[in-house]
Amino acid sequence: MAELFEKFDLDRVEPRGRRLLRLLGGSVILHLALLSLIIFVPSLRAAFQITNTLSNISFVDEAYQETVIGERATMLTFSNSDGKFRYPDGYFSGGDAFLEASLPPPPSPDDPILIAQVRPTPLPIIKPTPKPAPSPSPTATPTPAATASPEAALAQNNQPATGVQTAAGANASPTPEQKIEVELEKQAAEAGAKKFPQINKKPFTDWLEKAKAMKDAGDIDLDGTLEMTLEGDRQSDGTLTNVDITGESASNPKLRDLVLELVKALSASRVLGALPEDAKHLKLAVTVNQQAVDARVMTEVASPDSATQFANGYSLLLAAARMKKAGREEEAIFNGVKISAEGKQINLSFNMPRDQATDMLKKQLPAAPAS
Known part of the structure; x- marks a missing residue:
C-alpha cells in the first residue's frame, strides 16, 4: 500500500477553490468574447436576428381555401365549322374602305346640340332645436351588503371553480415556454422583423391522399424514375402564378395534374412565406429514382448580402x-436539408433515401377505417 502514495504530495495538490475560480474565469471570458462577436460583427448579428424571428415557426392542421394556380398557356379558338382560320371579309381588298366601314358616321350639322348644365345644390336651412334643461340626479344611498351565514360560506368554498376562474388562474402564472415566446417576439419586433406565419400541414396530407388514390387506381406509376421542373412567379401572399412545368415526366397529363395539386398545397400551407419578400421568382426541380428523393429550390433576391444573410440565418x-x-423521426428531414448562397441566388436542397422517404409518407396518411 505504501507504493501507491510515494509520488503523492499534499503540498503540491492545487486547492479545489482555485481550480473552480479558473474555470469560472475562463467561462466568463468565453461568453464575453461570443457576445462581442454578436455585437460588433454585422453578419453574425443579422444571422441571430433572423434565427430569433424564425424561432416562432409553428405547424397547424386546419381547414383552408384551395388556391387557383394559373399556368402559362396560349389559347387558339376556331369559330369556323371546318376548324380553319380565315381573315375577315374585305381584309385585303382595301385598307381605307375597311377602315371607313369600321368607323362610326360623322355627326350631321342638323342634329340638335345638347348642353348639360349642373343644377346648383340648395343650401340646407338649419333650424335651432331646444335642449332640455338638466335635472338634478338623485343621490344613491348605499345599501348594506347581505352577509352569508357560516354554512352558506362553507358550501360556497367547497364548490368547484368555474371555467372563468380556472382560466384566470392559468393565465396568472405564464409557463417558461410562454415567457420565451414573448421575449422572442419582442426581439423580432425591435429588429424590424415580422412574425413567421404558421405552416398548415393539412394541404400536404390532402395531397398525399390524392396521390395514393391515383396510384391505387392505376392512373400514375411511381415505381420508376420521375424527373420534373417547376418554375413560377411568387406573389406577395406566398402563392405561385404563371407556373411552367417541364421535364421528362411532364408529358404525362396525370402526373402533371398531380404536380399542380402540389403547387396548390405549397401555396395554401403558407410555407412559401419563409422566403424573403424580394424573392419574386421560384424554380423547383424534383428527381425521384430507385435510390433517393432529391429536390432543389432556387430563387434570387435583391442583393448578394441579402442572400448570404438569409442562408446564414437558416443554417443556424x-x-x-x-x-x-x-x-426523433423529424431529425432525418433536417439532416437532409442544406442551404447555401451563390451571388444573389439562394439554393435549398433536400436529399433522402427513397425507402426512408416512402415510410415517412405512409405514416402521414390517415389510417384506413376498419371494415
Whole structure:
C-alpha cells in the first residue's frame, strides 16, 4: 500500500477553490468574447436576428381555401365549322374602305346640340332645436351588503371553480415556454422583423391522399424514375402564378395534374412565406429514382448580402432544429436539408433515401377505417 502514495504530495495538490475560480474565469471570458462577436460583427448579428424571428415557426392542421394556380398557356379558338382560320371579309381588298366601314358616321350639322348644365345644390336651412334643461340626479344611498351565514360560506368554498376562474388562474402564472415566446417576439419586433406565419400541414396530407388514390387506381406509376421542373412567379401572399412545368415526366397529363395539386398545397400551407419578400421568382426541380428523393429550390433576391444573410440565418436555425429533434423521426428531414448562397441566388436542397422517404409518407396518411 505504501507504493501507491510515494509520488503523492499534499503540498503540491492545487486547492479545489482555485481550480473552480479558473474555470469560472475562463467561462466568463468565453461568453464575453461570443457576445462581442454578436455585437460588433454585422453578419453574425443579422444571422441571430433572423434565427430569433424564425424561432416562432409553428405547424397547424386546419381547414383552408384551395388556391387557383394559373399556368402559362396560349389559347387558339376556331369559330369556323371546318376548324380553319380565315381573315375577315374585305381584309385585303382595301385598307381605307375597311377602315371607313369600321368607323362610326360623322355627326350631321342638323342634329340638335345638347348642353348639360349642373343644377346648383340648395343650401340646407338649419333650424335651432331646444335642449332640455338638466335635472338634478338623485343621490344613491348605499345599501348594506347581505352577509352569508357560516354554512352558506362553507358550501360556497367547497364548490368547484368555474371555467372563468380556472382560466384566470392559468393565465396568472405564464409557463417558461410562454415567457420565451414573448421575449422572442419582442426581439423580432425591435429588429424590424415580422412574425413567421404558421405552416398548415393539412394541404400536404390532402395531397398525399390524392396521390395514393391515383396510384391505387392505376392512373400514375411511381415505381420508376420521375424527373420534373417547376418554375413560377411568387406573389406577395406566398402563392405561385404563371407556373411552367417541364421535364421528362411532364408529358404525362396525370402526373402533371398531380404536380399542380402540389403547387396548390405549397401555396395554401403558407410555407412559401419563409422566403424573403424580394424573392419574386421560384424554380423547383424534383428527381425521384430507385435510390433517393432529391429536390432543389432556387430563387434570387435583391442583393448578394441579402442572400448570404438569409442562408446564414437558416443554417443556424437548421442546426438548432437538429439538436432539438435528435432521436426523433423529424431529425432525418433536417439532416437532409442544406442551404447555401451563390451571388444573389439562394439554393435549398433536400436529399433522402427513397425507402426512408416512402415510410415517412405512409405514416402521414390517415389510417384506413376498419371494415
